[in-house]
Amino acid sequence: MAVEEAVAAALPDTGRRGRAPDGAGERRWLLWPPLAFFALLLGVPLAALLRQALSGEGNAFAESVRMSVFVDAVGRTLLLAAVATAATVLIGTCYALAVAIGPAWLKALLMGGLLISLWTSIMVRTIGWMLLELPTGALYWLLEKAHLRTEPIDIYQTTGALYPAMIAVMLPFAVLPILAAILGLDREQLNAATVFGAGPVLTFGAVVLPAIRQAMISAGVLVFVMSLGFYVTPLLLGGPSNMTVSGIINGQLNNANRADVGAAMSLLLVGGTVAIYLVADRLFKVSERWG
Amino acid sequence: MVDSPLRRGIGWWRLPVLGVALLTSLLFYVPFLVVVATSWTETSFIIFPPQGFSPTWYSDVLQDPQWTDAFKVSLRVSAAGTVISVVLGTLGALALTRLRSRTARRWIRTLFIVPMAIPPVAYAVGLYSVNLEVAALGDNLALLILGEALLAMPYVFVMVSSGLSQADPALRPAASTLGASWPLIVWRIDLPMIAGHMLAGAVFAFAVIFDEVVLSVFLAPVGVKTLPLQMLDASQEALSPQLTAASTLVSMLAVLLLGAFSLYSNRRAARARRRARKATTA
Numbered sequence: 001m002a003v004e005e006a007v008a009a010a011l012p013d014t015g016r017r018g019r020a021p022d023g024a025g026e027r028r029w030l031l032w033p034p035l036a037f038f039a040l041l042l043g044v045p046l047a048a049l050l051r052q053a054l055s056g057e058g059n060a061f062a063e064s065v066r067m068s069v070f071v072d073a074v075g076r077t078l079l080l081a082a083v084a085t086a087a088t089v090l091i092g093t094c095y096a097l098a099v100a101i102g103p104a105w106l107k108a109l110l111m112g113g114l115l116i117s118l119w120t121s122i123m124v125r126t127i128g129w130m131l132l133e134l135p136t137g138a139l140y141w142l143l144e145k146a147h148l149r150t151e152p153i154d155i156y157q158t159t160g161a162l163y164p165a166m167i168a169v170m171l172p173f174a175v176l177p178i179l180a181a182i183l184g185l186d187r188e189q190l191n192a193a194t195v196f197g198a199g200p201v202l203t204f205g206a207v208v209l210p211a212i213r214q215a216m217i218s219a220g221v222l223v224f225v226m227s228l229g230f231y232v233t234p235l236l237l238g239g240p241s242n243m244t245v246s247g248i249i250n251g252q253l254n255n256a257n258r259a260d261v262g263a264a265m266s267l268l269l270v271g272g273t274v275a276i277y278l279v280a281d282r283l284f285k286v287s288e289r290w291g
Numbered sequence: 292m293v294d295s296p297l298r299r300g301i302g303w304w305r306l307p308v309l310g311v312a313l314l315t316s317l318l319f320y321v322p323f324l325v326v327v328a329t330s331w332t333e334t335s336f337i338i339f340p341p342q343g344f345s346p347t348w349y350s351d352v353l354q355d356p357q358w359t360d361a362f363k364v365s366l367r368v369s370a371a372g373t374v375i376s377v378v379l380g381t382l383g384a385l386a387l388t389r390l391r392s393r394t395a396r397r398w399i400r401t402l403f404i405v406p407m408a409i410p411p412v413a414y415a416v417g418l419y420s421v422n423l424e425v426a427a428l429g430d431n432l433a434l435l436i437l438g439e440a441l442l443a444m445p446y447v448f449v450m451v452s453s454g455l456s457q458a459d460p461a462l463r464p465a466a467s468t469l470g471a472s473w474p475l476i477v478w479r480i481d482l483p484m485i486a487g488h489m490l491a492g493a494v495f496a497f498a499v500i501f502d503e504v505v506l507s508v509f510l511a512p513v514g515v516k517t518l519p520l521q522m523l524d525a526s527q528e529a530l531s532p533q534l535t536a537a538s539t540l541v542s543m544l545a546v547l548l549l550g551a552f553s554l555y556s557n558r559r560a561a562r563a564r565r566r567a568r569k570a571t572t573a
Contacts, residue, residue, distance in 0.1 A: 025473065026473040027390070030383075030385050030389065030477075031382070031383070031386035031390075034379040034444075037441070038402060041437055041440075041441045042405075042406075042441070045414060045417030045418050045421050046417055048417055048424060049413075049416065049420060051420070091311065094308050094311040094312050095311075095312045095315055095316075097301070098309050098312030099312070100294055100297055101297050101298040101301060101305060101309075106309060110312055110313075112316075113315075113320055115550075116319050119542070119545045120545060121522075121542070123504055123523060124522070124538040125323070126526075127534065127535070128325050129322045130526065131325045131337060131339060131535070132322055137325075137339060138325045138339040164318055168318040168322070171315070171319075182297070185297060187296040187297075190299070190300045191296050194296065194299050194300050199302065200300065200302035200303060201304075203301065204300075204304070228410060229409070229410025229412065231410075231411060236527075245410075246413075249412055249416060250508075259420070263420065266416045269410050269413045270409060270417075273409065273410055274405060274409065276408075277408035286404075287397075287400045287401045287403075287404040288397075288400065
């Protein structure tokens with residue numbers, strides 16, 4: 001990597017010294033169209049949000065922060081995202097390991113599940129969870145057939161109903177990068193660990209984990225940040241008592257008719273999420289792994 | 292492949308790992324199978340287990356303009372959004388390779404990935420208030436398409452960038468020394484190398500936009516619905532088997548198309564590897 005970068009950095013200089021204006025034109029035509037698009041489609045909506053937030057009579061930001069439904073929703077969303085992220089990364093690591101070491105039939109089964117999740121829409125998957133968790137839904141039917149339960153189950157629209165669905169939606173984002181890291185493991189190191197008598201715990205801790213840690217962290221950051229903005233799954237499965245920040249914003253706009261408060265909350269949500277992402281990016285170099 | 296050394300290294304941990312994975316795969320299969328199974332019921336409401344077996348609801352959904360129109364709107368929005376995000380995402384990835392300052396590179400990379408981190412509801416509210424203030428935008432799909440393109444751009448950018456990072460870094464300087472201008476270099480050197488990655492990025496972007504529902508909740512013009520929006524609305528009304536029939540049909544279509552695409556691109560990669568091996572042995 002270091003050598004490649006050095007070559008890439010050194011070569012254009014020698015190749016282009018006599019053609020200096022070229023570099024500028026190149027950059028202008030390649031870089032400016034996407035940058036202008038970003039400025040328009042990120043900058044203008046954010047400016048519009050700010051204008052709308054300031055358009056009310058009082059201070060909409062102060063009002064949002066004082067609102068207990070909003071504060072509760074922030075806490076709930078953070079907790080939901082943190083738990084979902086931890087579970088997704090842990091289960092995702094197991095899943096990726098199993099894809100790498102399992103027998104062929106299991107590999108096919110696991111990859112098939114991953115592809116179903118990746119290729120079918122989030123709406124379809126959420127609807128599936130809904131039908132599963134309805135009081136007399138598929139899960140109840142299954143439990144009843146197994147003689148484990150006789151009265152309808154009441155997990156629909158509870159936090160307990162939300163977690164499995166959230167984890168299922170987020171898992172591919174964790175499994176795929178971790179699987180790529182596992183397939184890139186150095187087999188000589190693994191063999192050496194076995195030859196020198198390292199047990200599973202030591203092998204995992206000293207060989208496997210250091211090689212996949214970066215992938216686990218990037219996946220975790222991505223899942224956490226995406227979970228903060230989750231909307232559809234909590235809306236359908238969490239119900240009114242489990243509203244995330246996104247749900248509260250929607251309520252402010254459509255039910256309470258307070259566009260200024262809704263805009264202020266949106267700005268707080270965007271600001272918080274992007275700030276978390278930027279800090280994590282600086283700490284763990286997430287986008288260098290993705291880009 | 293690392294599987295046998297890894298299997299040996301993990302030792303007896305294998306069983307719990309495989310067990311957890313097997314149980315986890317149920318999270319993927321079971322909800323999907325429930326959707327598929329409830330779509331062939333003969334009853335007029337969704338029920339599990341399904342009663343009887345008939346294709347009534349499939350033909351019903353295919354003849355209902357509410358569903359077919361939504362499907363067509365989604366196709367239009369996804370196609371337009373995909374074109375925009377592929378063009379701009381590719382330009383961005385190309386520009387990244389031509390930046391020399393390390394800090395500039397880092398900021399550009401972060402900027403192109405940030406849309407993944409933006410909560411869609413907040414972004415949709417922002418676009419909605421733009422729509423309210425700028426009357427010239429009118430009540431059409433333009434803002435929805437542009438917003439979806441922004442959300443899909445990171446995926447294109449990541450895929451094209453990974454293609455460019457595999458390229459030989461000496462090719463461009465060589466062409467430049469031989470007197471090629473930069474548009475010629477992009478056309479003859481960069482684009483042929485990343486064409487496969489652009490296609491993969493386009494497929495991904497299309498799928499992302501086709502699935503996205505939050506922006507259409509806020510931005511779809513009155514009376515126009517995208518397919519996910521139609522599903523969301525249907526899931527909050529009386530649960531008609533139309534919902535699961537449409538879900539099944541569109542999922543089957545996606546699995547067929549994406550499966551064919553990934554088979555095709557695997558074949559192509561394998562052929563390229565074989566050709567490379569032949570070239571080195573010859």
